[in-house]
Amino acid sequence: MEDVSFKTAVGSTLQYFKRGTGPIMIVSPPAWGLSSKYLQETLTPLEETFTLVYLEFRANGKSTRPDPSEMSCWHLADDVEYLRQELELGKIPHLLGHSGGGTIALWYAIRYPDKVDRLVLLNHHLDGFNDGKSMKEAIVEKSRNPKMHDAIKAWTTSWEDLSDEGFAQVIRSFLPVYFYDPDASTQSTELSNIQSVSLWNYQLLHGTDRKVNYQEPELGNVTAKTLMIFCQADPVCTPTQGIATHKGIPGSKLVIYEQCGHFPWMEKKEETFKEIVDFCS
Template identity: 25%
Template sequence: MGYYVKVEPDVKIYVEDVNPGGDKTILFVHGWPLNHNQYEYQFNVLPGKGYRCIGMDLRGFGKSDKPWHGYCLDRMADDVRGVVEALQLKNFTLAGHSYGGAASIRYMARHAGYGVSRLALFGAAAPSVTQRPNFPYGQPKENVTALIENSLNDRPNMLRGLKDIFFFQNVSTALGDWFFDLGLVAAGHSTAKVAQSFRDEELFSDLGKIHVPTLILHGIHDKICYPELAVAQKEGIPDAKLVWFEFSGHALFYEERDKFNSELMKFIEH
């Protein structure tokens, strides 16, 4: 079931709601530069286990509106709040990958975890994607600046190159094309502006404001959000559990999908 939620007078967010009758709800927030379809291999399985799986496309991506404005963590968190209120979600698990993980963390801090009983982070882009004086573990800032420039000058080529560092395992040409197509659906300006957001914004002060059980899943071969980010999340979030994925890069939701689904269900059930 797909529908739109208005989060601003001129902005609608697309929501895919699978198994609305499920008794355990997960709201999935996707990573950059994809959309909710990245979770296909979760939506294939979890609804059959009794879960209501909701995927939202962040503004600028997938089927959501693509305005010129609003590509910062505060606005993304407010968009999540708009979806939560429109669907009247309560006692749900908020689950975010990469930039979607950063937006989920900002939601927890900015909106005091409204309605959320558990938080799940997958290769999350927090507390900082880029290196800082007090945090040397991120990407060199010039690497992300190059992504921004490439997004604005030859976005298809940028997406082809991104695939090579997104996955650790070899994937089929067809699956690489699928990944490419997910990224291509986004607007070019949205792709660049969100990259600016994760280059320049940080979430150090947000981590300590999370007061629900938190699951951190992270690939040890992640070349986008380095494993040190997961360690910092574990240290900064009071009630957090970290599970490493030994055969995954940034795409652990696909590369070790059976383990991913199992760990997520186990976390929600206990």
């Protein structure tokens, strides 16, 4: 695993990890404090086909914390551009983003349409999209499973005044909600044992201090060949967001898995990796 830190054109520092063989695939994780470690742990099958470059966005890992006014998914797309320049790529061959990392990857494809060839979005959040109804329906469905009750209780707990360690504890508690099978939540050691998550990051990207930007009106700017994978049992990024994105990006492909939650490559491993490799071939 190659661990690199570099200076950007504006003087900030960004960190990335590089591993695998084959064409470059930049991996865009959520920037709200999880870092890319859970993706490094679980996306390893893709390293047989691609050279994966796991980016640590600003305020994550060893990357520089910015001014709060520059901590939105729209702004973080610039970090992908800095990495493209660092890797001396004329165009990013493959850009993969998960969840909030998919939001950033999508902003990159909107803002830099000629700089990315293929875009893979796994259960991404569509910035500015109101998905409250679908999210509520998903939680109601999960509440029918007694194994989910404690996790749902943690899900609805306020964490406004928690420490980073306390916030991580809440995330560990409600992690099963993200899965169709709550027992599958132990598949990622990084997620199930996470000890500290930056509440500062979360509040600026998804919480009370968030600056709302709207992607839906700008989806027509995307020229990259786009694959989206969504899952029916995902209460955070429901298929409703994928359907809206699919409508806005001409020629895009949308796949929706049944009996699967927020991490399709963990609960539908073979199907997900095959879908990605076939799309990027």
